[in-house]
Amino acid sequence: MSKGRGEPAAAPGLVLSYLREQNRPYSAQDVFGNLQRDHGLGKAAVVKALEQLAQQGRIREKVYGKQKIYFADQDEFDTVSDTDLKDLDDEILSLTAKVQSVQQSCRHMEAELKELTSSLTTPDICKEIEELKKECAKYTERLNKIKAATNHVTPEEKEKVYQEKQKYHREWRKRKRMATELFDAILEGYPKSKKQFFEEVGIETDEDYNIALPDP
Template identity: 40%
Template sequence: MSKKDGGECTEKVRRYMEQQNRPYSVNDVFMNLHKEVGKTAVQKALDQLTAEGSVREKTYGKQKVYVFSQDQFPPLDESQLQEMDRKAAELSATLKEKEKQLCETETQLRQLIKATQIEEEVSRLQQKLSDLTENRVLVSKEERDKVVKESDAMTRQWRKRRRMAMDILDAILEGYPHPKAQLYEEIGIETDQDAGVTLPKV
């Protein structure tokens, strides 16, 4: 390798260490540069940069780790540090709020899924009642009353859950930047119309 090539390799390693500004081993630098510089050349470049003071070397057991010298960066004044702390606090608060919203949305989604299951059960009972009526199958009054009672109870649950689901969806839509149809599609909501069912009267 010529001196010119060696100088180019050293400059490439120096720029990389400055841009990343985090600790790396020789192998890390070699791999992260996509093997554009040979491993031996990377080691020589880091040794030279360490000797110049551009890079700091730390030894952990048998492994050496290199990091760009922080003395190479202009010092931050107190106002800059305070601004960075303020931004970090804002980002932390935003993250917590997003996590809270995610938790609430997951809870709402579970409620919507439950409502869908109730709708399916009501549809099944309605279909059973319709089959019994149309085919005039002779059933006891007790059995018929039981089916009607179950159907009415499930219908009331359907109505209650449907109202809850719509309230939740309306609340989500207040802060949702897209049309209602897109929200329904994203979270997998199927309306009564989509399912081809009509909420029966109790």
């Protein structure tokens, strides 16, 4: 019967090719784990192949305590000069900077995509505008009916509404004063202008809509 690719006879060649290709130190367990999946080599075959290759001088073996490390014979590779190493280091730095730049761009694009995904689409906005127009027309019609009606509000009811209006005006001034004081305290240590702070935080003021506090 001919030998399959995962049988012991093929192990030395597969192990040698793998160590040369990777050119880094491995334990017998590492080599077995990396080759077993693709080539079906058993651990005993891998260990035997490593020991055989080391005895033949085709790979190098180092002992660290109870563990043995195997790696390709470095004499088989071209000598790398200091200049070549520096060029490789420069290339690594350049590629690292490029990777960081691309990662930053990806983060910005992901944030923009998230914002766009959470926003209403144009058809949804048009639909919402139409619904608001209908609602506004309904309230306008109701308001006109109220304005056209006469002698349906008693003096007591009118006084109650007036008192509530005064109460809400006072609350309006109070909350606006508190908010203004809070913003002023924050802006003392804020490096940008008040306008930039409001834009970044998303604060809308009465002045943005030409609204003024009623007289006391």
